[in-house]
Amino acid sequence: MSHTDQSIDVPTLLEISTSGALAGSTRRYEKYSGDMEGVYLDEGAWKAEVAQKGHNNLVYSVNEQKYQAGPGALIVGTSTVLPGAYGDEYAVTRGHLHAVSDRAELYYCLSGRGVMLLDTVDGDSSAVELTAGKAVNVPGHWIHRSVNVGSEPFVTLFCYAADAGQNYAIIADAGGMKNLVVHDGPDGWTTVPNPRHSGYRTGESA
């Protein structure tokens, strides 16, 4: 077999740290307090944090590695959600449904303590707690978001099909996900219904 074929990529060594560092990554992006407008129910708490820490206060970051081409390729990366709370609500990522919605995704917790919050457009919901060594295999058709319910960074390793894409608007257009992850007693968390959630609109692709 020829290895000069341009469609064949070269295996890449990735060094993955429990802190989320990813040697060999090809892309990094960061989200700041100012990017999270409209995400939290307690808008006043979000505004107070922005006023105190500024728009450019880091709230989560992603490092990822992908090959150049091919619908069968994988994207591998780390997600780091810093601890925080807005009113009773714990710090979250924006969350998404895959644009190719049947695409699944693995999340494996490297450090910290968090929750994978999950909804289907049909009204099913789930919340899976993750600590180091635990993973969740998110099936296709599930909207998903990481939530940090601990006091340390919540770091996960993720892996999904490179052609999946992300539909972020489905959450924003619905007024947020169906449930909120909130404080519940010392070091505890629970989910409560999100009063702004108006149902997911389907029939459109991202």
Ligand code: ZN
């Ligand atoms: Zn995803």
